[in-house]
Amino acid sequence: MxxxxxxxxxxxxxxxxxxxxxxxxxxxxxxxxxxxxxxxxxxxxxxxxxxxxxxxxxxxxxxxxxxxxxxxxxxxxxxxxxxxxxxxxxxxxxxxxxxxxxxxxxxxxTCMRTGAAGAIGVEVLARTDSRKLFILGAGKQASFQIAATLILMPGIEKVYIADALSYENAVNFADRMPEVLRKDFKILNREYVDFEAIEDMAAGVGDSDVIITITPSRSPVIKKEWLKPGTHLSCVGADMKGKVEIDPEIFTNAKIYADDKKQCMEVGEMELAVKKGIITEKKVVGEVGAVIAGLIPGRETKDEITVFDATGVAxxxxxxxxxxxxxxxxxxxxxxxxx
Amino acid sequence: MxxxxxxxxxxxxxxxxxxxxxxxxxxxxxxxxxxxxxxxxxxxxxxxxxxxxxxxxxxxxxxxxxxxxxxxxxxxxxxxxxxxxxxxxxxxxxxxxxxxxxxxxxxxxTCMRTGAAGAIGVEVLARTDSRKLFILGAGKQASFQIAATLILMPGIEKVYIADALSYENAVNFADRMPEVLRKDFKILNREYVDFEAIEDMAAGVGDSDVIITITPSRSPVIKKEWLKPGTHLSCVGADMKGKVEIDPEIFTNAKIYADDKKQCMEVGEMELAVKKGIITEKKVVGEVGAVIAGLIPGRETKDEITVFDATGVAxxxxxxxxxxxxxxxxxxxxxxxxx
Missing domain, CATH: 3.30.1780.10 (ornithine cyclodeaminase, domain 1)
Incomplete structure (x- = not known):
């Protein structure tokens, strides 16, 4: 055959x-x-x-x-x-x-479906009037997250790029991004989006409506006090034991969603929060697919913090x-x- | 790449x-x-x-x-x-x-490596003066068992073919075999081997030095009393729970070898014997690879019955x-x- x-x-x-x-x-x-x-x-x-x-x-x-x-x-x-x-x-x-x-x-x-996953979390859970996106990570995967998010959220006008290890890398990434969108993703109608590398992560996060984390970090980077009310976070980088990108305390007053609940609790962004006893299984609202299927609620107010933990499934x-x-x-x- | x-x-x-x-x-x-x-x-x-x-x-x-x-x-x-x-x-x-x-x-x-596995069991464990081979099963896999065994055991002159469900099928298989060896396996120097379909399985088994079982049977076919002393059996067909081709009592006075001991006890020919309490793990001498590596003995006398249980490993x-x-x-x- x-x-x-x-x-x-x-x-x-x-x-x-x-x-x-x-x-x-x-x-x-x-x-x-x-x-x-x-x-x-x-x-x-x-x-x-x-x-x-x-x-x-x-x-x-x-x-x-x-x-x-x-x-x-x-x-x-x-x-x-x-x-x-x-x-x-x-x-x-x-x-x-x-x-x-x-x-x-x-x-x-893997790159394409991971980009799609992070962005779907944004579309389903972020405020529909979101204007500013903060990307933690300026590696190969970050452009897939951005491309997918811009397709689903045409209201986004500003993208902050942060690289905790190298500001220079973030600058280069931000410079290249318009061309990457056109050439690699054939996205031609987002000329109005401004890409800015940012060194002051607290300021960038505080000014953003949506955060996507896409690094191999093994200690929390995004602090709870940086977030403004109503922010959505798609946490994509943490997909195996020991990886973590955001302060586990963020989960305490957030509405939490997973791609696969069991897997996220074991190896996802929420692993550390679960291990530390900061959250239990009950605190997880459910899987993002259940929101899409209309089985459980997503965001209900403009001020709540939402987190989508995406670990990836075959x-x-x-x-x-x-x-x-x-x-x-x-x-x-x-x-x-x-x- | x-x-x-x-x-x-x-x-x-x-x-x-x-x-x-x-x-x-x-x-x-x-x-x-x-x-x-x-x-x-x-x-x-x-x-x-x-x-x-x-x-x-x-x-x-x-x-x-x-x-x-x-x-x-x-x-x-x-x-x-x-x-x-x-x-x-x-x-x-x-x-x-x-x-x-x-x-x-x-x-x-899968066909090729399974044929090789059954035949290696014969080479390592059967009497070196073996002349007659009995094959239980006349399906697609049987020819691979025969080809590999004839390569390793040039002393074999007679091959009995038995199909418990259809003697006619065994006859057709035996008729085709010389051409299959030449055409499919490019084995040109075994013209002296006689292939005979046999209806009386007791007689065929009793006249043979080596038995290979390669059927999807779910109840024992080869009876203990049919075997003559010194026979070797390579049991290849039984590779998942419930499959069995030989009387589990055969194991009681046989020297037993496995391709993977744990897997054979769970899903191989010996599964039923283990479940019935006829044998325990101690009765298994070891893996055929350990015989090849010189770590454990294989056959030690010309009269003992040897069994090789092959379940297949990736x-x-x-x-x-x-x-x-x-x-x-x-x-x-x-x-x-x-x-």
Missing amino acids: EVSIFGRKDMQEILEMKEVIEGVKAVYKLKAEEETAVWPLVSYDFEEPAGVMDIKSGYIRGNINLHGAKMLNTFWGNDNVNTPIFNGLLMVFDSNTGVPLGMMDASYV LLDLVTAKIAIDLAKEKGLGRKAEI | EVSIFGRKDMQEILEMKEVIEGVKAVYKLKAEEETAVWPLVSYDFEEPAGVMDIKSGYIRGNINLHGAKMLNTFWGNDNVNTPIFNGLLMVFDSNTGVPLGMMDASYV LLDLVTAKIAIDLAKEKGLGRKAEI
């Missing part, structure tokens, strides 16, 4: 953020409606050379109807041998027959793979191989 | 049983030397349509040094829609960098994938894609 084979470059040509957002939203909703299964995580720590691998897998029923697995490898020493640190493959299968549909590079898929990769396969067919792009 | 992409037909052209046997043997040995890791199995039962999927994964250190995962889907209803019942993909990565090496069809790999698929990648390079076959 014919199987779609897409490399990193194919995926960049094929995928469109708008479509990925719609797919991720649909999957969040199906998850809340119990139309998905997230299978157990398999992970392993390599000793020599130091590395981590994990296998995430799952199943989406409904009209999407596919299942699959993603293996992602992280080998920090690769930098020294001029090889990417992250490498991975994703395979998807038709859940009616088990026939393979596609095998593809997993890294670009279901998002699977639906993004499906979108890639469908778009490739439509556009006549990508490759097929007889398998 | 360039990744090897092989379909079912590519694998048939590329792989050679001799090489697969060497690879599987090396991995069994590395496993005994604790140079491998078998990661937790992920499995799922689909309800509508009925199906099963499992993800097997693992890591081989030493000079092989790769890791990966295989997802295999079984959808029984596919027969009705003219689609294979088994479908799967295998992905392998370099364990120094996490860079993907190959993505390929998993079904032919490590065998991974090494077979590596062999395919290396052979493809050597032969200038297969495809590569930029991923």
Whole structure:
């Protein structure tokens, strides 16, 4: 049978953020409606050379109807041998027959669906009149968060970029961003957005309506006292034990949402707050998909603080793979191989 | 980076049983030397349509040094829609960098490594003067068992084929076998081997030195009283809960070996014997790899009964994938894609 084979470059040509957002939203909703299964995580720590691998897998029923697995490898020493640190493959299968549909590079898929996830948290939970966005992190992933958020929130006019380790990096990132939006994401109608690198994080956070955190930090950066009432935070960087980006005290008077409640409590931004006993499971309102499905309330007043903790589930990769396969067919792009 | 992409037909052209046997043997040995890791199995039962999927994964250190995962889907209803019942993909990565090496069809790999495994059990544990082989099962897998065993045991002159459900099927299988050996396995120097379908299983088993069972049976077929002293049995078909091919009483006075001891006790041929209390863990001598590595004894007398319980581990698929990648390079076959 014919199987779609897409490399990193194919995926960049094929995928469109708008479509990925719609797919991720649909999957969040199906998850809340119990139309998905997230299978157990398999992970392993390599000793020599130091590395981590994990296998995430799952199943989406409904009209999407596919299942699959993603293996992602992280080998920090690769930098020294001029090889990417992250490498991975994703395979998807038709859940009616088990026939393979596609095998593809997993890294670009991960970036796209992670951008979509953070932005969906903003659309669903932030104040609709939000004008200013603060991004903590100026790495590769940050541009995906910005692109997706600008698509969903056309009212945003200002984006602060903060890099706790290097202001210079934030400046370079802010300078490049308009071109990245046009070239990499084909977003042509956001010339009015002003990108500003900011050194004084307290000032930037205090002036913003929406915060997205997308760093590998292992100690809290965003302080509770910096936030103004009505702020929304999408916490995306913390996705494994020990990672944390915001003061755990922020959770005490926030409305808390998760992409996957159990996983967020174990390895997400809320891990530390749970471990410290600052919050318990009861304090989590629910999953963002349940808000999308109309099963639980989202933001109810303009002054409340909302937090979306996004740790990532394989279901998002699977639906993004499906979108890639469908778009490739439509556009006549990508490759097929007889398998 | 360039990744090897092989379909079912590519694998048939590329792989050679001799090489697969060497690879599987090396991995069994590395496993005994604790140079491998078998990661937790992920499995799922689909309800509508009925199906099963499992993800097997693992890591081989030493000079092989790769890791990966295989997802295999079984959808029984596919027969009705003219689609294979088994479908799967295998992905392998370099364990120094996490860079993907190959993505390929998993079904032919599974057949080849399973054939090699059963035959290695014969080579390691059967009497070296074995002349007659009895195969229970005349399905697709049986020819792989025969081909591998004939390569390792050139003294075998007679092969009995038994199909408990259809003697006619066994007859057809026996008739086809000489051509299958020549065409599918390129084994040209075994013209002296006589293939005979046999209806009287007691007689066939009693006349044989080696038994290989390769059926999906769920009740014992081979009776204890049929066996002559000194017989070796490689039990390959029983690889999940409830599957069983030989009388569990056979284990009481046999020397028992496993491919993976824990897995065999849970889902292998010995599952029923363990559950019935006929044997305990102590009765299992060890893993076949430990015999190959010279760590434990194999057969010690010409009269003892030996049993090799082979349930299959992902490590065998991974090494077979590596062999395919290396052979493809050597032969200038297969495809590569930029991923």
